[in-house]
Amino acid sequence: NAGVTQTPKFQVLKTGQSMTLQCAQDMNHNSMYWYRQDPGMGLRLIYYSASEGTTDKGEVPNGYNVSRLNKREFSLRLESAAPSQTSVYFCASSDEQFSSYEQYFGPGTRLTVT
Amino acid sequence: GEDVEQSLFLSVREGDSSVINCTYTDSSSTYLYWYKQEPGAGLQLLTYIFSNMDMKQDQRLTVLLNKKDKHLSLRIADTQTGDSAIYFCAESNGDNAGNMLTFGGGTRLMVKP
Numbered sequence: 001n002a003g004v005t006q007t008p009k010f011q012v013l014k015t016g017q018s019m020t021l022q023c024a025q026d027m028n029h030n031s032m033y034w035y036r037q038d039p040g041m042g043l044r045l046i047y048y049s050a051s052e053g054t055t056d057k058g059e060v061p062n063g064y065n066v067s068r069l070n071k072r073e074f075s076l077r078l079e080s081a082a083p084s085q086t087s088v089y090f091c092a093s094s095d096e097q098f099s100s101y102e103q104y105f106g107p108g109t110r111l112t113v114t
Numbered sequence: 115g116e117d118v119e120q121s122l123f124l125s126v127r128e129g130d131s132s133v134i135n136c137t138y139t140d141s142s143s144t145y146l147y148w149y150k151q152e153p154g155a156g157l158q159l160l161t162y163i164f165s166n167m168d169m170k171q172d173q174r175l176t177v178l179l180n181k182k183d184k185h186l187s188l189r190i191a192d193t194q195t196g197d198s199a200i201y202f203c204a205e206s207n208g209d210n211a212g213n214m215l216t217f218g219g220g221t222r223l224m225v226k227p
Contacts, residue, residue, distance in 0.1 A: 004156075033214075040122065042202060042217035043157070058214070090156055102147075103215060105156035 002026055004106035006091050012112045013081040021076040021109050023091030031094045032074035033058075033103065034066060036087040043090065049074055081113045118218035120203055125224045132190040134221045136203030139184060143205040146179060147215070148188045151200045160188070160201075190223075198225045 004025045013019055025032065030051045035043040035058075045058030049068040063085060065077045074093075078085060088110050092103040117139045126132045138146070144165050149157040163170045163177045163186075170177045176189040190197055203218040 040219050042118070042219040043215075044217075045214060048214060092157075102159050102162065103157075105158070107156045108154075 004091055004093055004104050006089075006106035006109050008109060009107065010110050012114065013078075014114055015082060017081050018077070018079050019081065020078075021089055021091075021111075022073070023075065023106060024073045025091075025093040025104070026072065027093060027095070027104065028071070029093035029095040029104075030071070032068065033092040033094075034064070034074070034076045035090045035092065036060065036085075037090060037108075038087050046076065046089075078111075081111075083113045085111065086113045087111060118203055118205055118216050120201075120218035120221045122219065123222050123224070125226065126193050128193060128195055128225055128227050130193055132188075132193045132197070132223055132225075134188045134190075134201050134203075134223065136186040136188075136218055137184055138186065138203070138205050138216075138218075140205055140207060140216070141184070142207045143184075144207050145205070146177075146186050147204040147206075148175075148177065148186075149202040149204060149217075151202065151220070153199075157202060193223075193225050195225045195227060198223055 007022045033048040034046040044060045047066040049055045052071045067075045088108045090108050091106040094103040119137045147162040148160045150160050151157045174191045178187045200220040202220045204215040206215050
């Protein structure tokens with residue numbers, strides 16, 4: 001049981017390049033999330049998916065797109081990377097069956113855009 | 115929108131107690147959480163408290179909730195060097211689609227030997 005996995009762990013992009021961050025969970029959770037973490041700002045929600053087939057914008061969705069490929073996988077795409085998107089990206093999952101609504105986090109992807 | 119605030123930094127000596135504070139604005143918060151992030155890692159849930167509770171104790175951790183003042187604290191007894199990390203307070207109101215959390219900016223705890 002690996003929990004939440006993310007690839008890649010590190011990535012450097014040039015301005016204007018595109019890339020997709022991958023996330024998968026093996027806990028059969030319904031909900032999945034993408035956050036970005038910037039120094040002193042905590043985690044900010046980019047997009048989330050409450051269930052397979054649905055996605056919704058979070059606090060900071062501009063410049064990103066997501067795909068909930070199936071129940072396990074939730075990808076985040078940067079179509080045209082900008083230096084402002086330099087950040088650490090975390091994927092998380094949760095299941096409303098657990099009343100505490102705990103979210104389980106992946107190890108993160110550190111992205112640098114030059 | 116909802117807001118969660120924390121102080122940025124706390125330094126304590128090994129063996130002392132640490133108290134990390136958090137304030138929030140959402141009066142409909144249902145659950146409040148403390149997450150721990152060690153260097154280079156994701157967040158790991160330490161403990162949580164339901165909003166109708168005042169206190170929750172779990173081994174060295176004590177969570178106090180003052181719902182009237184919207185104030186949450188995490189006390190770590192007998193703090194060890196392994197407790198050095200960033201601690202995030204978060205809240206949810208539990209009935210929104212996707213169970214979204216709002217996080218504070220994190221408190222960096224440094225434990226000196």
